[in-house]
Every structure is written in C-alpha cells, then in structure tokens.
Amino acid sequence: MKYLQTMNRKKLVVGLIYLGLLWFLLVMLVIPNINTVLFVFWQDGQFTLRAFERVLNSTRAMNALRNSFVLAPALSITVGFIGVSLVLITEYFAVKGSKILRLGYMTTLVYGGIILVSGYRFLYGRGGYLTNIFAAINPYFNVNWFEGFWAVLFVMTFATTGNHIIFLRNAMSAVDYQTVEAAKNMGAKQFTILRRIVLPVLIPPLLAVTIFTFMTALTATSAPLLVGGLNFQTINPMILQFSRMAGSRDLAALMAVFLGVATLILVALLSRLEKRGHYLSASKVKTSIVKQKIHNPVVNVLVHVYAYFMFVVYVAPVVLIILFSFTNSATIGRGQLSFSAFTFENYVNVFSRVSSYRPILVSVGFSLAASIAVAVVVIVVCRMITKHKNRLSTVIEYGFMIPWLLPAVLVALGLITTFNQPRWFMMNRVLTGTMIIMVIGYMIIRIPFTLRITRAAFFALDDALEDAARNLGAKSLYTFFRVILPIILPSVLAIFALNFSQLMQDFDMSVFLYHPLNMPLAVQIQTLTEEAAADNTAITFVYAVLMMVVSTVVLYLVYGRGSKVRE
Amino acid sequence: MISLSNIKVCFGDFVALHDISMTVEKGEFFTLLGPSGCGKTTTLRTITGFIKPEIGSVKVGDEEITHLEVEKRNIGMVFQNYALFPTMSVYENIAFGLKVKKMGKAEIKSKVDEIASKVELDQDQLGKKISQLSGGQQQRVAIARALVTSPPIICLDEPLSNLDAKLRVQLRNELKELQRKFGITTIYVTHDQEEALTLSDRIAVFNKGKIEQIGRPDEVYNQSASEFVCNFIGDINKLSKDFLDKAGAGQRGIDTNKSCYIRLERMYVNNHQENHIDSEAVVENFEYYGLYIKYTINAGGTQLKVIEKNSGASMYKMGESIKISFDPASVMQF
Ligand SMILES: Nc1ncnc2c1ncn2[C@@H]1O[C@H](COP(=O)(O)OP(=O)(O)OP(=O)(O)O)[C@@H](O)[C@H]1O
Ligand SMILES: [Mg+2]
Numbered sequence: 001m002k003y004l005q006t007m008n009r010k011k012l013v014v015g016l017i018y019l020g021l022l023w024f025l026l027v028m029l030v031i032p033n034i035n036t037v038l039f040v041f042w043q044d045g046q047f048t049l050r051a052f053e054r055v056l057n058s059t060r061a062m063n064a065l066r067n068s069f070v071l072a073p074a075l076s077i078t079v080g081f082i083g084v085s086l087v088l089i090t091e092y093f094a095v096k097g098s099k100i101l102r103l104g105y106m107t108t109l110v111y112g113g114i115i116l117v118s119g120y121r122f123l124y125g126r127g128g129y130l131t132n133i134f135a136a137i138n139p140y141f142n143v144n145w146f147e148g149f150w151a152v153l154f155v156m157t158f159a160t161t162g163n164h165i166i167f168l169r170n171a172m173s174a175v176d177y178q179t180v181e182a183a184k185n186m187g188a189k190q191f192t193i194l195r196r197i198v199l200p201v202l203i204p205p206l207l208a209v210t211i212f213t214f215m216t217a218l219t220a221t222s223a224p225l226l227v228g229g230l231n232f233q234t235i236n237p238m239i240l241q242f243s244r245m246a247g248s249r250d251l252a253a254l255m256a257v258f259l260g261v262a263t264l265i266l267v268a269l270l271s272r273l274e275k276r277g278h279y280l281s282a283s284k285v286k287t288s289i290v291k292q293k294i295h296n297p298v299v300n301v302l303v304h305v306y307a308y309f310m311f312v313v314y315v316a317p318v319v320l321i322i323l324f325s326f327t328n329s330a331t332i333g334r335g336q337l338s339f340s341a342f343t344f345e346n347y348v349n350v351f352s353r354v355s356s357y358r359p360i361l362v363s364v365g366f367s368l369a370a371s372i373a374v375a376v377v378v379i380v381v382c383r384m385i386t387k388h389k390n391r392l393s394t395v396i397e398y399g400f401m402i403p404w405l406l407p408a409v410l411v412a413l414g415l416i417t418t419f420n421q422p423r424w425f426m427m428n429r430v431l432t433g434t435m436i437i438m439v440i441g442y443m444i445i446r447i448p449f450t451l452r453i454t455r456a457a458f459f460a461l462d463d464a465l466e467d468a469a470r471n472l473g474a475k476s477l478y479t480f481f482r483v484i485l486p487i488i489l490p491s492v493l494a495i496f497a498l499n500f501s502q503l504m505q506d507f508d509m510s511v512f513l514y515h516p517l518n519m520p521l522a523v524q525i526q527t528l529t530e531e532a533a534a535d536n537t538a539i540t541f542v543y544a545v546l547m548m549v550v551s552t553v554v555l556y557l558v559y560g561r562g563s564k565v566r567e
Numbered sequence: 568m569i570s571l572s573n574i575k576v577c578f579g580d581f582v583a584l585h586d587i588s589m590t591v592e593k594g595e596f597f598t599l600l601g602p603s604g605c606g607k608t609t610t611l612r613t614i615t616g617f618i619k620p621e622i623g624s625v626k627v628g629d630e631e632i633t634h635l636e637v638e639k640r641n642i643g644m645v646f647q648n649y650a651l652f653p654t655m656s657v658y659e660n661i662a663f664g665l666k667v668k669k670m671g672k673a674e675i676k677s678k679v680d681e682i683a684s685k686v687e688l689d690q691d692q693l694g695k696k697i698s699q700l701s702g703g704q705q706q707r708v709a710i711a712r713a714l715v716t717s718p719p720i721i722c723l724d725e726p727l728s729n730l731d732a733k734l735r736v737q738l739r740n741e742l743k744e745l746q747r748k749f750g751i752t753t754i755y756v757t758h759d760q761e762e763a764l765t766l767s768d769r770i771a772v773f774n775k776g777k778i779e780q781i782g783r784p785d786e787v788y789n790q791s792a793s794e795f796v797c798n799f800i801g802d803i804n805k806l807s808k809d810f811l812d813k814a815g816a817g818q819r820g821i822d823t824n825k826s827c828y829i830r831l832e833r834m835y836v837n838n839h840q841e842n843h844i845d846s847e848a849v850v851e852n853f854e855y856y857g858l859y860i861k862y863t864i865n866a867g868g869t870q871l872k873v874i875e876k877n878s879g880a881s882m883y884k885m886g887e888s889i890k891i892s893f894d895p896a897s898v899m900q901f
Contacts, residue, residue, distance in 0.1 A: 462648065462650060464647070464648060464650035465650050465652060467617060467637075467644075467646070467650065468644070468646055468650035468651075468652075468712075469652075469663070470617075470637045470638050471615055471637060471640075471642070471643075471644045471713075472663050472664035472667060472712070472713075472716065473638045473639070473641070473664055473667040473668060473716070474638065474663070474667045475638060478667065482663075483652055483654075486652075486654035486655075487652075487653060487654055489654075
C-alpha cells in the first residue's frame with residue numbers, strides 16, 4: 001500500500017524531529033543544571049555538604065550574599081519610587097514637554113547593562129567629568145565617592161527604570177478616565193483621586209515589576225563588578241571569581257544553585273500574582289486619561305523641577321558619552337570638553353586596529369549565529385507544539401521555558417562544568433572554551449523570550465490557511481515555507497533583531513563563557529574599564545556609541561512603526 | 568458523482584457522525600443544513616479528507632477515496648473565512664494550486680486569467696493584496712482558487728456566514744449564478760434554512776450527527792420527515808390535542824394523539840373552504856412585516872400564529888374575534 005508507505009515516512013520524519021528537540025532539551029537545558037546541583041552535593045562519589053561549610057566559612061561569600069540581599073530591597077524601593085514618579089509625570093500630570101521627557105527617561109533602554117555602568121563610571125568615577133566638576137566647586141569633595149553600595153544602587157536604579165516605565169505605562173492606560181471624572185464629580189480632591197483611584201489600579205503591575213526588579217538586583221553582575229569596589233561585591237561577581245579558581249568551583253556552583261532557587265521562588269510568586277489578575281475596567285466604553293493639571297502652584301513648580309532634574313540625570317551620560325567619543329584622549333583624560341578637541345580619531349582608530357575592532361566582529365558573529373539558531377530551533381518547537389498536541393509536545397513546550405527560571409550564571413556554570421570533559425551525549429566533544437559554547441549559551445538565554453513571542457504568532461495563525469493549502473495539493477513542507485513562514489516572518493524578524501541587539505550587549509553570560517582570544521564587546525569594555533587609561537576610555541566610548549546605534553535602530557524598526565511584538 | 572456510505576466519525580468517545588449515507592448527483596447543488604454542532608463541517612472534512620472515518624467509505628464516481636490523502640483528492644473547498652493567503656496577491660492565491668502541480672508559468676497565467684474572467688475579477692484586482700478586497704471580491708477569489716484546478720466537486724463551508732445581511736443575499740445570488748455557469752457539483756454547508764431553501768437542488772437536514780431527511784426544498788418544507796425537520800425549517804404551529812379535539816379533527820383523518828404541526832401560511836383567517844376544519848379565535852398581538860402581517864391568536868387556550876398578505880386593507884384589531892380554518896391534509900403528523 002503506497003498510502004501506508006507515505007504515512008510511515010511522515011511518521012519517521014516527525015519522530016526524528018522530536019528526537020532532536022528532546023536531545024536539545026535534555027543535553028542543553030536539563031543535564032547541565034542537574035550537573036551543577038550534583039557538583040555541589042556529590043564529590044568523590046558521595047553525598048556531601050562540604051560546599052555549604054565552605055560558603056559559610058568564607059567571609060567574602062557571606063558578604064556577597066548579604067550585599068545582594070541588601071541591594072535587592074533597596075533597588076526595589078528606589079526603582080519603584082522613581083519609576084512611579086516618572087510615569088505620573090509623563091502619563092498622568094500635565095507637565096510641559098512630557099514627550100521630550102519621556103524620550104529622555106527611556107534612554108536607558110538603548111544603552112543598558114555594561115555600557116551604562118561603564119559610562120556612569122567614566123562620568124562619576126574618580127577623574128570622571130562630573131566628579132572633576134564637583135571637585136572644582138568643592139575642594140573637599142571625595143573623588144572616590146562613586147564606589148560601593150550607593151554607587152551600585154545609583155547605577156542600577158537608572159539602568160532598570162526603563163523597563164519599569166514601559167510596564168507601568170501599559171498599566172496606566174488601563175485606568176478608566178470615567179472613574180476619575182466620577183470621583184471629581186463627587187467632589188474628590190486631586191491627590192485623593194490619585195491615591196484612591198489611580199494608584200490602586202497600578203498596584204498589581206507594580207508588585208509584579210517590583211519582583212522583577214528584585215530578581216535583577218539579585219543577579220546583578222556588571223554594576224557591582226565595575227563600581228562596587230572591594231567592599232560591595234554581590235553574588236554574581238563572587239560566583240565569577242570562584243568559578244575561575246579550580247579549587248572553588250563547588251562554591252561557585254552552590255551560590256549559583258542558591259540564586260536559582262531564589263529566582264524560582266520569585267517566578268512562582270510572580271505567576272501567582274499574574275493569576276490573581278489585574279483590575280478590569282467595568283465600563284464598556286473606556287475613556288482614555290486626560291492629563292491632570294496640578295492645582296497647587298508650589299507643588300506644580302516642584303514637580304517640574306524634579307522632572308527636568310531627572311531628565312538631566314538620564315540624558316547627561318548619553319550626551320557626554322557621544323560627545324567624548326568625538327574628542328581626543330587628552331581631552332577625555334582631563335575631563336574637560338572643548339570645541340577644538342573635536343575629532344573622528346577614535347572611530348578611525350577603532351576601525352583600523354585589529355585588536356580594537358575584533359571584539360565587534362566577535363560579538364556580531366556570536367550574536368548573529370545565536371539569534372539565527374535560536375529562531376530556527378524555536379520555530380521548529382512552535383510548529384511541533386501547534387501541530388501535534390500530545391504529551392511529548394507539552395513536555396517540550398514547558399521544557400524549553402526552563403531558562404526563564406534560571407539566572408544566566410547558573411546556565412553558564414552548568415554548561416562549563418558539564419562540557420569541560422567528553423560526554424557521549426555531546427558526541428564526546430569538549431566544549432568549554434570553544435566558540436560553540438558561547439553560541440549555545442547565547443541561544444539558551446534568548447529561548448524564553450523567543451518562544452513566548454513566536455508561540456503567540458503561531459497561535460494567531462488561522463488553521464484554515466494550512467487546510468486550504470493542503471486542499472489545493474500542497475505538501476506539509478511546501479505549505480510551511482510558502483504559506484506559514486511568510487505570515488509569521490515579521491514577528492520572527494522582529495524577535496531576531498531584538499535578540500541580536502540584546503546579545504550584542506550581553507555581559508552576564510559572555511563573561512563566563514568567553515575565550516580570551518575571542519573576547520566579546522561587553523567583556524572587552526569591562527577589561528578596558530578596569531585598566532582605566534584615557535586611550536581605553538576613548539575606545540570604550542566608541543563601542544558604547546556603536547551599541548547604542550544598533551539598539552536604537554533595532555528598537556525603532558521593531559517598535560517604532562506599527563509595532564508587531566509586545567513583550 | 569460522490570457518495571458517502573455508512574460513515575461514522577468519532578472524536579475520542581464522542582461520536583460526531585453516526586451512519587451517514589448520501590449521494591450527490593453530477594452538477595447538483597446539494598446542501599447540508601442543521602443547527603450548530605450537528606456535524607456539517609465534520610461531514611465536509613470527511614469528504615475533503617481532513618478527517619478519516621472510523622467506518623464507511625467515500626467514493627467519487629467509482630473510485631474509492633476514503634483513505635486518499637487530502638493533497639491528492641482534488642476536491643475544491645471554500646472556507647468559512649475564505650482562508651486566502653494574506654501574504655500573496657490575488658493572482659498568487661488563485662495560482663497556488665497550479666503552482667503546486669508544477670505547471671508552467673504561461674499555462675498558469677492562461678488558466679488564472681480564464682477563471683478570473685469567469686468570476687469577474689479584472690487584471691487590476693489580480694494584482695491587489697487580499698486585504699484590499701471587499702468581502703464579495705474575497706469570496707470570488709476563494710471560489711476561483713478552488714475551481715482553477717478544475718475539481719469535479721466543490722465544497723463550501725458557510726461561506727456567507729460572516730457577512731452582513733444585505734451582502735449575504737447579494738452574494739447568495741452571485742454564488743448560485745456562478746454554480747450554474749460552471750455546472751459544478753456543489754456541496755454547500757449552512758445553518759441558515761433560508762439560504763438552503765433558496766439555493767439548493769436538494770437538502771440534507773442534519774441533527775446530532777445523523778441525517779434526518781434528504782429531499783428537494785419543497786419536500787423538506789412541505790413533507791418534513793420528522794418533528795425536528797419541520798421545526799427547524801420555516802415557522803410552524805404546533806396544534807395541541809385539546810385544540811384538535813375541540814375542532815373535531817379526529818373525524819377528519821387526524822390522529823390527535825400524535826404531534827401535529829401546520830405551517831403558518833396554511834391557516835386561513837375568515838376564509839372558510841369546503842373541506843376545512845375551523846375554529847374560533849381572538850387576535851392577541853401582531854407583528855407588521857410590510858410584505859405580510861403575522862398575527863398571534865388564541866384559539867380556546869392554544870396560541871397560534873397566522874400570516875396575512877398585506878393587501879392594504881385594514882388589519883385585524885387586537886381583541887377582535889376571527890374564524891380560522893385549515894385543510895386537514897396540510898397537517899403534518901409524527
Ligand atoms: N477536532 C475535534 N475534536 C473534538 N470534537 C470535535 C472536533 N471537531 C468537531 N467536534 C465536535 O463534533 C461536533 C460536530 O462538529 P462540526 O464542526 O461538524 O459541527 P457543525 O455542524 O459544522 O457546526 P457549526 O454550525 O457550529 O459549524 C461538535 O459537537 C463538535 O464539538
Ligand atoms: Mg461548521
């Protein structure tokens with residue numbers, strides 16, 4: 001029977017694809033993490049709690065733990081306060097120039113992570129532009145002021161409010177203006193309305209985003225590394241240090257597992273919060289917010305002053321980085337801008353020296369490879385879970401969300417400790433220190449986001465299209481490439497661009513997995529920053545500007561015109 | 568042309584189709600009619616091959632196709648929302664089936680042009696995107712796409728259901744026109760009885776996965792085979808035993824213990840004919856439709872509806888006493 005033959009061939013192909021996905025799931029996402037846990041509890045063939053003892057006896061480790069748990073709540077508070085105030089300024093109150101202000105507050109979306117930290121360090125750190133200004137005004141000014149807890153808190157506050165603002169802005173649009181008018185109609189005062197009507201709507205999303213901030217603080221890497229100084233190192237930098245010393249790997253693993261457990265708890269909390277749901281507007285016709293004029297003139301002036309002060313805080317580093325990137329190293333060294341110092345020299349230098357442009361190529365290469373690979377794997381996963389609804393596809397669907405539950409360090413450590421020796425399930429290839437492990441690491445951290453958005457695109461597809469194609473005689477593969485793929489392509493490209501831009505900036509994963517000969521951009525920036533020579537600074541500024549350009553272009557392409565993707 | 572015999576389809580434990588048998592003749596416009604969830608789409612998907620029946624067979628002519636894959640069946644299909652490919656132009660949509668068959672470019676072009684002119688799509692529209700077309704134009708593209716490979720049969724699953732009422736009537740007529748023009752065997756799914764009655768050569772009335780009756784529109788309307796069919800199609804009065812007994816229907820060949828029904832238009836007001844059964848009634852309410860007036864009347868405790876053509880003369884008033892009558896042969900008994 002020919003019919004049976006084709007049936008069997010189809011089954012074979014589907015089976016092989018499942019096998020491949022299952023292999024990826026087990027070998028990349030499950031085994032390395034189990035291995036890390038084993039690494040902690042299982043030494044020389046027996047169960048042990050030695051790693052615990054060692055962590056408890058290590059002052060540095062204990063300090064790092066304590067610091068993280070000081071930073072997390074502190075950051076939640078500062079980010080919460082600044083985030084809410086900025087959203088009220090741009091979305092709720094009538095503040096002059098709110099569009100410009102909003103753009104300014106969003107700049108941290110374009111330059112996040114390591115660029116922001118190193119930028120802030122160059123401005124506020126010892127010998128930095130602003131520190132010099134402060135020192136000139138006040139001779140007793142402590143030029144080392146930008147170090148330790150407050151510096152980390154300061155940097156991270158501004159680094160993380162960007163996401164916060166986006167999230168709250170969406171929540172703000174859920175406020176039904178009719179309820180505000182109703183309250184006014186009943187004679188409520190302006191700030192009573194804010195407190196009793198508007199803020200309660202914001203509370204559930206605020207809680208969610210606070211948990212998110214808490215998680216970010218726990219897994220902070222670049223900020224404490226660059227501006228924490230000796231006294232304020234947190235968990236991740238500590239793990240990094242430990243993982244580099246052969247004798248301390250178990251400590252690193254234990255702390256990573258600890259971080260993983262903490263993340264897991266927070267994610268569980270987050271999903272419970274989401275299940276409880278948000279306040280839904282009861283009215284059928286929602287009226288959007290009309291900006292509220294602040295009646296009290298004193299408060300009005302104060303709010304405006306605060307708004308513009310914050311604007312300067314946000315925008316100054318970006319502007320200065322861009323300006324300084326066009327000045328010579330001497331100017332940067334002195335930290336004094338002058339018009340005559342304007343030059344393209346730094347850009348020419350970066351692109352004419354192999355050692356300077358190599359990190360760019362490395363990052364572009366890894367990011368490109370990983371973005372493509374993750375897109376392909378996730379599309380296959382989504383195709384399987386939408387076409388076949390069975391237990392295996394469910395396992396794969398949830399399995400691929402595993403990285404969402406794990407901090408990047410844990411993933412990185414898992415990969416390192418698992419593939420530093422030949423494993424039969426990896427065809428006996430050692431991966432640690434190779435280029436492949438970088439690509440794998442990059443892929444893994446982008447899987448959850450990619451999967452969520454791609455899956456949404458697949459579920460939005462009309463099943464009838466595929467039926468129609470088959471009815472017209474098209475085979476499954478032909479249908480996929482000619483009908484399905486073109487429809488989801490805009491989403492896929494958007495995700496690809498976002499992944500690429502995020503990976504170009506990645507530090508947390510890169511710093512664990514890179515090979516000294518193939519240093520990605522973010523790691524290079526960190527190295528240059530540590531050496532703190534004026535020449536290095538100039539190169540860093542050029543890198544920073546390039547990264548900003550990439551992410552601005554990507555964000556504009558994806559969100560700027562009729563957005564297709566929402567996170 | 569196409570026949571189903573003893574088809575049984577299950578989804579898990581749920582039996583969606585029990586023992587479906589029907590034969591559609593060449594060139595016929597055959598409609599599957601029934602309420603939501605009765606198995607119309609399932610039947611159509613069994614014919615097109617998306618669903619494989621547990622038991623039974625599907626034949627086109629003498630060829631058994633029960634287990635033939637979807638891609639190889641060449642049975643045209645128009646989907647409820649048309650399922651036009653949004654990333655392709657109108658031309659590419661229509662050409663899709665030919666391209667899959669690896670036909671030459673020139674041949675594809677001539678075939679697409681030919682079918683396009685038959686469904687009255689001009690060259691300008693062929694270059695457009697799907698989203699730039701109106702609902703009616705989309706329907707014609709969907710039909711052209713289904714017909715371009717010259718399938719012997721075309722299936723349409725509620726192609727008019729998501730259009731507004733006026734367009735629906737207009738496209739219904741267009742559809743019938745096209746079907747005549749192509750002379751193609753058509754299997755049409757709808758839950759709209761008016762659509763079924765106006766379009767079809769024959770109708771199969773479905774209920775809970777079974778066929779209740781197959782017949783011409785006038786047959787299913789006037790000689791409904793079951794209580795379900797007569798209730799589902801058109802408006803109808805149920806005659807209570809009490810009413811029939813009082814009117815002396817028992818002596819006129821009506822078994823008053825059965826469920827008895829009569830169409831609204833078969834009841835006459837103040838217009839007694841020789842062999843009629845009659846009864847006194849009072850006007851309780853009326854609905855004015857322009858073309859006719861529908862009265863709700865009370866005949867000794869039984870509520871009934873009657874319609875009167877709008878002759879322009881004065882209407883019956885509420886509370887007015889009237890005399891109604893009907894031919895016992897018009898009563899359907901189950
Ligand atoms: N894939 C499926 N899995 C399980 N049950 C199904 C499936 N498809 C259809 N059914 C069930 O089979 C029954 C018949 O469905 P079908 O779609 O044929 O109804 P229909 O007559 O086309 O109704 P409608 O007018 O709503 O389109 C319904 O009860 C439906 O719930
Ligand atoms: Mg249906």
